[in-house]
Amino acid sequence: MRIVKKLLRSRVFWTLALLVGVVTYRFYEEYEGIQSEIVQSWLKTPTADCAVVLTGGAGRVREGFDLLANQNVKRLVISGVYSNARLREIMPLWSLYGNLSENDVVLDRRSETTYGNAQQSLPIVEALKCRDILLVTSRLHMHRSYLTFRNAYPENIYIQKHAIIGGRYESSVWELGFEAMKSLFYSLWAY
Template identity: 30%
Template sequence: MIWRALLLVLVSWAIGFMWFAVSLPQPLADKTTDAVIVPTGGAGRIAHGLEILEAKQARLMLVTGVDPDVKPAEFAAEFDVSMQQMQCCVVLGYIAEDTRGNAQETADWVATNKIKSLRLVTSDWHMRRAAGELRSKLPTNIAVVEDAVATQPTLFTLFLEYNKLIASWFSR
């Protein structure tokens, strides 16, 4: 009897993993929101967030999980952002150290800035967990739009992220 239960869990995990790996979230077409939220950690995320800001599809951008050693001027130089745009529209969040921390830092910032809608920009393989953590910290009246940055993750990256996603479901 225990073997059947274990086999059922293993088969369920494998089917879930296949779904996770072949149906990664996709980039979003044009959509306007109050803000764009970009957790650090993946190639193309910040550049895509800045494109959204430049296209006036959001008025503010929070980059959450920035290393405390990164100064605004360094960030501006690295990503070719004017100091005027940094001062008006780009906020660097230094508190978060992980995905759950990104969600809390974002929720605090959203409340302070009276944001009603946001676009979450993160890697396709990271989107489900990041969006889930974020939605668990935000009030239900805040609209969250998912805008995945397309990547080519390794099987190992997908394996780790799928297991982190499952763990996050159980720890909420």
């Protein structure tokens, strides 16, 4: 009992308790932000000057090519491809897309993280003179991606979310929790 009373009078205890409370609250905010992300492309047909596709999940690159082929975007930036990757290797179904021009697709081979995707794609987007972009990634990844891109890109470039479903619509608690931890970490320095 004496130890408990001494602990409750300790500034270190209350400082740690406050820190744990703040981190828990921020984690919950990130978790809710991720879970509430909707697939807006199901509600309307998106259009923009360019699409920026973040690699790393099923269906993202194909969705980018679909947007280009359907003329929803004029240019496609695929961010985070392997350094030796070639366009035809990334999209083996290229020949099925008709008369797409390889000049309309730019591969960013330098990015390895979501932060890197934002930093490395910005000069490409500016060089292509894109006034607005569709940010293409998974529903689970969209919350962190959008906030990172919004912080890295200037306000005059409008960013539209274009979330896709790579597997199932509802993510597991573990997937959401892991993404919330990454998002919490990113919130400290990236947005």
